[in-house]
Amino acid sequence: MDTLHALARALGLPTSALIGDQAEAAARAEPDHRPLSLAEIRRAVAPVRGLGGTTLAAPPGEPPAPEVLRRRLHAADRAYQANDYATALSSLPPLLLGVRAAAGLATDSTRPAALVLVARTLHLSGNLLIQLRAGDLAQTALTAALDAAEDAGDQVVAATVVQGMCWLLMRQGRLAEAAELATRTADQIEPRFSRATPAELAAWGWLAMGAAAAYARDNRPDVAADLVDAAAAAAVRIGERAPDSEHLMMVGGFGSARVQMQRVENAAVAGDPGRVLSLAEVVPSGPTPVGSSWQRHRLDVAWAHAEQRQYADATAVLLQLQERAPAWLRHQRYARDIVRQIAEGRRRAMSTELAGLAALVGCTP
Numbered sequence: 300m301d302t303l304h305a306l307a308r309a310l311g312l313p314t315s316a317l318i319g320d321q322a323e324a325a326a327r328a329e330p331d332h333r334p335l336s337l338a339e340i341r342r343a344v345a346p347v348r349g350l351g352g353t354t355l356a357a358p359p360g361e362p363p364a365p366e367v368l369r370r371r372l373h374a375a376d377r378a379y380q381a382n383d384y385a386t387a388l389s390s391l392p393p394l395l396l397g398v399r400a401a402a403g404l405a406t407d408s409t410r411p412a413a414l415v416l417v418a419r420t421l422h423l424s425g426n427l428l429i430q431l432r433a434g435d436l437a438q439t440a441l442t443a444a445l446d447a448a449e450d451a452g453d454q455v456v457a458a459t460v461v462q463g464m465c466w467l468l469m470r471q472g473r474l475a476e477a478a479e480l481a482t483r484t485a486d487q488i489e490p491r492f493s494r495a496t497p498a499e500l501a502a503w504g505w506l507a508m509g510a511a512a513a514y515a516r517d518n519r520p521d522v523a524a525d526l527v528d529a530a531a532a533a534a535v536r537i538g539e540r541a542p543d544s545e546h547l548m549m550v551g552g553f554g555s556a557r558v559q560m561q562r563v564e565n566a567a568v569a570g571d572p573g574r575v576l577s578l579a580e581v582v583p584s585g586p587t588p589v590g591s592s593w594q595r596h597r598l599d600v601a602w603a604h605a606e607q608r609q610y611a612d613a614t615a616v617l618l619q620l621q622e623r624a625p626a627w628l629r630h631q632r633y634a635r636d637i638v639r640q641i642a643e644g645r646r647r648a649m650s651t652e653l654a655g656l657a658a659l660v661g662c663t664p
Contacts, residue, residue, distance in 0.1 A: 300472060300516065301636070305570060307518040314517045315475040337433055340388060343395035344424055344440045362400035365409075365416065369545070371397075372420055379427055380548050380590045382624040388431075391424050402447075414451035418444045419547055422460045426549075429467050430591065430630055437467055458488050458502040459550055465509040474517040481510035482526075492532070497540045501553035504533035508561045515565040523565050531558045552589030556582060560596040572603035579603075586623070594624050598633050605640045613641055617656050628659060635660040 300314070307314040362368070371394050378386040398417045405413040421444035428437035441464045448457035461484045468477035485506040490499040511526035534555040559582050566574040579600050587593045597616055604613035617638065620628050628634050639662045642649060649657070657663070 304516055304518060304568060308570070312518065313475070315473075337388075337428075337431070337436065339392040340395075340424060340428070341436055343392035344421070344428075344436055344443070362397045362404065365401060365413065368394065368398050368401060368416055372416065372423070375420075376423055376547050379423060380588065382590060382594075382627045384427065384430065384626050387423075387427050391420065391427065395420055395424060411451040411453070414447045415453050415456055418447035418451065418453070418456050418460060420444075421447065422456070422463055423547060425460075425463050425467070429463070429470060430627065432470075432630060434467060434471060438464070441467065454488055455496075455498045455502045455546070455550070458484055458506060459547070462502075462505045462509045465506070465513065469513055469516065474513050478510050478513035478517060478519075481506045481513060485510060492536050495536070497537045498546055498550055500533045500537050501550045504530040504537075504553050504558070505549070507533070508558065511561055512564065512568075515568040520565065520569055527558060527561050527565065530561065531555065534558050548588050552587060552592065554587075556587055557589065557592055560587075560592060563596055563599050567599040567602055572606035575599055575603035576607075590624065591627060594620055594627055595633075598631065598637065601637050602633070605637050605644070608644060610641045610645055613637065614650075614653055614656070617641075618652055621656060621659060625659060629661075631660065635662045638662045 303317045304314045307317055310317075363371075371390065375387050375390045375394060378384075378390065398413070398420045402410065402413040402417050421440045425437045425440035425444060428434075428440060441460055444460045445457055445464070448460055461480060465477045465481045468474075468480065485503055488499070488503055488506075490496075490503055492500070495503075507526045507530040511523040511530070514520075514526065515523035534553065534557070537554065559578065563575055563578045563582065566578055579596070582596060583593075585593075597620055601613045601616040601620075604610070604616065617628075617634065620634070634656075638653070638656050638660050642653060642657060642662065645653075
């Protein structure tokens with residue numbers, strides 16, 4: 300994608316115009332680390348159904364109480380944000396079965412809340428599957444999450460699920476679709492700033508940043524910049540107010556720091572390492588509530604150092620990420636490209652630390 304975007308900038312074209320048939324790339328099946336086993340989460344996200352709608356994944360007996368299910372969901376969310384994918388991956392399948400069973404037994408009055416719990420659990424599952432590069436299964440989870448949120452009539456939850464779908468579309472190179480989906484949904488839910496809740500503002504702000512990320516990659520930097528400015532206004536309006544604790548941590552992770560990270564990301568996409576480092580100076584030095592966002596930001600900083608041949612600084616940033624989030628780093632092809640750039644640009648023998656990074660991300664200089 301970086302190469303295509305550079306070509307698009309040179310030719311003055313949308314990046315999406317240069318994306319052709321991906322069948323050959325899929326057939327090559329470029330090597331990657333073996334993902335954690337997905338068998339159980341696959342069974343829970345896409346259960347086998349028989350005649351009459353019966354499912355083979357139905358748990359025996361009564362499901363746990365709603366408050367128990369909510370506690371388990373937030374524990375899985377904390378594990379995911381802490382890059383503990385093994386814990387999240389093991390806890391989500393039984394949780395999915397439980398929330399679906401609870402929704403099936405809900406009364407008319409309790410059904411909306413039960414469906415919201417289903418939507419949030421599927422949304423978290425979809426996000427985790429995107430991180431693990433199981434895109435088709437992630438799309439199944441997010442589609443089901445959106446259906447549940449809309450059935451519940453919860454616009455905020457539905458909008459945050461759409462943002463997850465936009466992230467997936469960008470991972471698939473479907474930039475124009477991601478941009479259109481994010482902007483159209485943002486227009487549909489645009490809140491009145493004077494009376495919107497923090498969660499409503501956050502959901503809209505995430506969509507604006509998702510659209511900005513897609514437009515930046517599609518070589519439309521001016522549109523991307525305007526959208527980031529709009530997201531910044533929402534972040535200012537939220538201020539120190541926190542969304543309701545029932546939401547996933549991603550909703551509460553929207554704020555001015557995350558908006559600044561998006562500005563940095565757009566500069567990296569535009570191929571401007573100097574601007575990346577300048578904008579990054581005002582981003583918090585420590586992790587933010589949405590850990591993967593801060594980690595992705597630090598990769599932009601590492602890339603900028605590598606582009607300016609500041610290989611020691613780039614390596615230091617990567618080592619920090621290796622210490623904090625090795626499971627996350629292992630799945631980042633962006634990190635692999637940066638490590639390869641450092642390894643091939645160095646003037647001395649590869650250090651032990653750099654060799655360890657190369658082994659972690661699957662880079663063979």
